[in-house]
Amino acid sequence: MSAIGPIGAGVSGISGIASGVGGSSSVSGAAQPSGGFGKAILNGLDSVAGLEKNADNLVANMAAGGNVSISDVMAATSKANLGMSIVNEIRSRGLEAYQSIINVQV
Numbered sequence: 284m285s286a287i288g289p290i291g292a293g294v295s296g297i298s299g300i301a302s303g304v305g306g307s308s309s310v311s312g313a314a315q316p317s318g319g320f321g322k323a324i325l326n327g328l329d330s331v332a333g334l335e336k337n338a339d340n341l342v343a344n345m346a347a348g349g350n351v352s353i354s355d356v357m358a359a360t361s362k363a364n365l366g367m368s369i370v371n372e373i374r375s376r377g378l379e380a381y382q383s384i385i386n387v388q389v
Contacts (some may be wrong), residue, residue, distance in 0.1 A: 286310065302385070309345075324373070327369075327373075328370065331363070331366035331369075334362050334363040335363045335367070337357075337359055337363070338359040338362070338363040341355060341356045341359045342356055342359075342360070349387070
């Protein structure tokens with residue numbers, strides 16, 4: 284099994300954050316809670332945690348002399364780094380939005 288497969292699946296989970304923010308939900312009859320933004324954030328964080336765990340496992344396996352390609356290790360660590368960068372940017376933007384709301388004078 285290639286290490287690229289699970290990593291690619293994790294990155295697509297991060298893009299779910301963007302679709303969860305602006306996505307529309309169909310309402311039929313009564314309003315149903317779908318989890319919304321909070322659930323999208325948690326799913327994204329879980330995906331990033333999975334990327335980091337996979338990268339750590341590949342690095343440890345390679346350090347132990349396992350049959351792991353350096354390109355697989357580099358791809359996994361790069362994807363984990365990108366995921367953390369996205370999480371950090373979302374945190375920064377959320378904090379800026381919160382501060383803007385707090386500074387609104389009524």
